[in-house]
Amino acid sequence: MASEHTAIIWRGEPVSEPRFPPLVPQGWVLLRVDYARWCPIDDAVTAGLLPIESGTVMGCSGTGTVLELGVDADTSLAGRRAALIRIDEDYAPPLQGDGFLSRYVAVPTTHIAEIDEIDPVSTFLLDASLxxxxxxxxxxxxxxxxxxxxxxxxxxxxxxxxxxxxxxxxxxxxxxxxxxxxxxxxxxxxxxxxxxxxxxxxxxxxxxxxxxxxxxxxxxxxxxxxxxxxxxxxxxxxxxxxxxIPMGGEAGCARKLLERLRQVVEENIAVVEGLSPPPGIGGPILGYVFRL
The missing domain is CATH 3.40.50.720 (NAD(P)-binding Rossmann-like Domain)
Structure with missing residues (x-):
């Protein structure tokens, strides 16, 4: 198991603090996150418009490599590159469950899809699916x-x-x-x-x-x-x-749409190195993507 790492955590405001890798529930996987998004939901939480529990990892979506499988998890995902593609009322980070602004995060196998390439654009697979x-x-x-x-x-x-x-x-x-x-x-x-x-x-x-x-x-x-x-x-x-209310899950369509809009996304995001809360005002049209 990996050691302590830094994450952006909600403590009444977003802060960077140490975090240990989470336990992996039945049917879930442990994802080593390479890129994670800070999105309008995170902005709404920071502005006090939307409550989440103290200690929740922020970041609405992300992409990385599957490191560990929980009991009954889809074994075909072992070692694969994956991104969040679906949410529901039981899992919708950071509103329900930890987000992706952490080096390691546990994710339900039913809510991720295999991808060809890990890059900042793939963090938008969920919105393409929606x-x-x-x-x-x-x-x-x-x-x-x-x-x-x-x-x-x-x-x-x-x-x-x-x-x-x-x-x-x-x-x-x-x-x-x-x-x-x-x-x-x-x-x-x-x-x-x-x-x-x-x-x-x-x-x-x-x-x-x-x-x-x-x-x-x-x-x-x-x-x-x-x-x-x-x-x-x-x-x-x-x-x-x-x-x-769309919840996503449209993998094939989402991949095609995201590839069509790849250049648009690349031109309208800022890629941030490391994990520090972003500035609260301004920023690129499609927001910040963190490279962990």
């Missing part, structure tokens, strides 16, 4: 409004546009507007009165989501997975509609 799940569910829609242009919102917009949907991206950030337009997407910086068949709430701004629902009266809303967890403000208007 986008694929969303596109599959919206097979009947024509006009779709995507609120938010982080990785989940951007990936979802691209795959929907590729599939022939009429997509509008709502974002107030000039940087994300420019990026979306460069990729051929229509953007708006405020909610308008156009009618949409579906709204994808990729933003954690509940007020903006409810504004859009009131203005456009869609038949369906797709919610960012964080809305499934206790502690996040409820979207009161969402539950009167057909509601879908």
């Amino acid at each position: 986008a694929c799940s969303t596109a599959r569910r919206l097979d009947y829609a024509d006009h779709v409004l995507v609120i938010g242009c982080g990785s989940f919102g951007l990936f979802t917009s691209i795959i929907l546009a590729d599939n022939g949907y009429n997509v509008v991206v709502h974002t107030s950030s000039p940087d994300t507007q420019r990026l979306a337009r460069r990729l051929g997407l229509e953007t708006v910086d405020r909610v308008d009165n156009r009618r949409y068949d579906a709204i994808v709430a990729a933003s954690l701004n509940v007020h903006k989501v409810e504004q859009a629902l009131s203005a456009s009266r869609p038949s369906m809303v797709v919610l960012h997975p964080v809305y499934a967890f206790y502690g996040w403000p409820a979207c009161r208007k969402c539950w009167s509609l057909e509601t879908f």
